[in-house]
Amino acid sequence: MTPAQPLTRCYEISPHAQIDDLAARIHGLARLAFGTYPGVLSPLEAHRAWYVRRPGMDRDLSMGILCEGQLVASTFVTVAPMRLGGQEMPVGIVDTVMSHPGHRRQGLARWALSASVDEMRARGLAASLLYTVEDSMPARFYESLGYVVHMPVxxxxxxxxxxxxxxxxxxxxxxxxxxxxxxxxxxxxxxxxxxxxxxxxxxxxxxxxxxxxxxxxxxxxxxxxxxxxxxxxxxxxxxxxxxxxxxxxxxxxxxxxxxxxxxxxxxxxxxxxxxxxxxxxxxxxxxxxxxxxxxxxxxxxxxxxVAMVLPLDGEARGALHRAPAHWYALAESVIGV
Ligand SMILES: CC(C)(COP(=O)(O)OP(=O)(O)OC[C@H]1O[C@@H](n2cnc3c(N)ncnc32)[C@H](O)[C@@H]1OP(=O)(O)O)[C@@H](O)C(=O)NCCC(=O)NCCS
Incomplete structure (x- = not known):
């Protein structure tokens, strides 16, 4: 369930579909959030303009949080048919979870991702998948929302x-x-x-x-x-x-x-x-x-x-019990290319 809006400032949540000039705003925030994050693509504006056009990128499931018109937190959700437990199912791939360094520890990432998860569930997706660094602060945050470690990469x-x-x-x-x-x-x-x-x-x-x-x-x-x-x-x-x-x-x-x-x-x-x-x-x-x-x-x-999966229906829950013999690591979700 989506947590309540943080009380400290006037934050508003909005699906990406309702945010103007999205690629440029995402680029500005990603420079701050991922500019020193080892192993990912160095933020490039041309990359963001391309990334927001990824097939299946869903602007109703992807969320942004604005503070006085400035984008201060965001999640991307791409819907794709993905094999899990040997069966193809509709999966919401989450990436680029980020919040502005001046607005952290106020529940913004939790608010944005919980809202994305609620919308994925309402849409009838079978599961959500994301990648993060093993045993990290973000991994523990995702665990608190129900994501479970499925495959180390x-x-x-x-x-x-x-x-x-x-x-x-x-x-x-x-x-x-x-x-x-x-x-x-x-x-x-x-x-x-x-x-x-x-x-x-x-x-x-x-x-x-x-x-x-x-x-x-x-x-x-x-x-x-x-x-x-x-x-x-x-x-x-x-x-x-x-x-x-x-x-x-x-x-x-x-x-x-x-x-x-x-x-x-x-x-x-x-x-x-x-x-x-x-x-x-x-x-x-x-x-x-x-x-x-x-x-x-x-x-x-x-x-x-680690690839972490949040099952949203019984089929996906069952799929998680079958350890994969082979796993495809999705570079665009981990590195950005
Ligand atoms: C990870 C990140 C998105 C968290 O954003 P945030 O808005 O500060 O997160 P929230 O305030 O909603 O906190 C969510 C949970 O994360 C954990 N958390 C966040 N920052 C933390 C910190 N500095 N130390 C320990 N735990 C932390 C807490 O468990 C927190 O839940 P709680 O406050 O209920 O205990 C933000 O730090 C960020 O943009 N980092 C750089 C980019 C990044 O690493 N993205 C994730 C890539 S997989």
Whole structure:
């Protein structure tokens, strides 16, 4: 149940749909809330303008809190079909929970997120999912709202990933291959909980509409009967532990064809990662084979994130009892790309 409005100041809550100039306001607040948050994308206005157009981003479920017209707290909710417990269900993905440093500890984040949860429940969504740093203050806050830790995810860094030798070389995917790559990914990741099946709008947003400041390229490795593997590599400025920023290559949608050997496939794909800066990748704790290959190629888990789920109906509650064999880590919700 949504807690009462804090009494100390004249705060008003409003769905994002009723907030003017949303992307610029979100960017201003994110600079303050996430500008020194290690591991996430350094706040960029072009990124926010893109992010608010994410397919499924729901401006009625996403909430903002205003104080004298200024946005001081916010939550994003994106509605997507997601696999949980092996079944696809409508899930509200929460991210970018933030409040202004001058307005903290007054219940604003709790108010905004509780209102989003109430609206998700009223909408009939099966569950809500979010990512946060394991065993952190935000994790405890989400727990207090009913979110439970479902899957730990390793946030890998490789200062200089090993350049494999002797592996088959990947090639850059051509634009006209997008349909084939979507089918490949949907098939290769079919058993992964946490996965959002790709369709044309999601592909278009991730690949063709992304900001020029965050260029991404998809690489494929050919096998005997089709693709053996695929990865997307995005160059992005990431917040460093000292609050500065570091240029990184973020690996997303790393997938190996069912039946292919992960070791040579991933090693071959990583041949596409340009040198000269750090590489980053997310991989769930349950992905033992993938994690072993990444670690063999110089990746080390810097921090641990957790995927937390709030079940909103009986089906989702049941799904949480089935430990996932595979889990897809949603980079855009953890890192922002
Ligand atoms: C996390 C954040 C959104 C909390 O915002 P807030 O408006 O201060 O949060 P609230 O006042 O609603 O507090 C919610 C709960 O969080 C916990 N909490 C918040 N700030 C805390 C702090 N500094 N120390 C300990 N607990 C804290 C408390 O449990 C609190 O509940 P309670 O006051 O009923 O005990 C805010 O600190 C922030 O924007 N941080 C930077 C961005 C970030 O980390 N976002 C989360 C990413 S997953």
């Amino acid at each position: 390793r946030y890998y860094r490789a200062p200089r990933p090993a350049r494999p030798t002797g592996e088959a070389a990947p090639r850059r995917a051509r634009p006209e291959e997008s349909g084939a790559i979507m089918r490949f990914l949907n098939d290769a990741l079919a058993e992964h909980d946490g996965y959002i099946p790709l369709d044309e709008p999601l592909w278009r947003w991730r690949h063709r509409e992304r900001p020029a400041a965050l260029p991404a390229a998809t690489w494929v490795l050919e096998g005997d009967t089709g693709y053996a593997g695929c990865v997307t590599i995005c160059r992005a400025p990431i917040v460093a532990p000292d609050g500065g920023q570091v240029a990184c290559h973020v690996l997303t949608d790393l997938a190996v064809a069912p039946g292919a050997d992960p070791s040579p496939t991933i090693a071959g794909l990583l041949g596409a990662v340009p040198g000269g800066c750090e590489a980053r990748a997310l991989s769930a704790e349950c992905e033992g084979a993938v994690n072993g290959v990444l670690e063999g190629l110089g990746f080390a888990a810097a921090t641990r994130e």
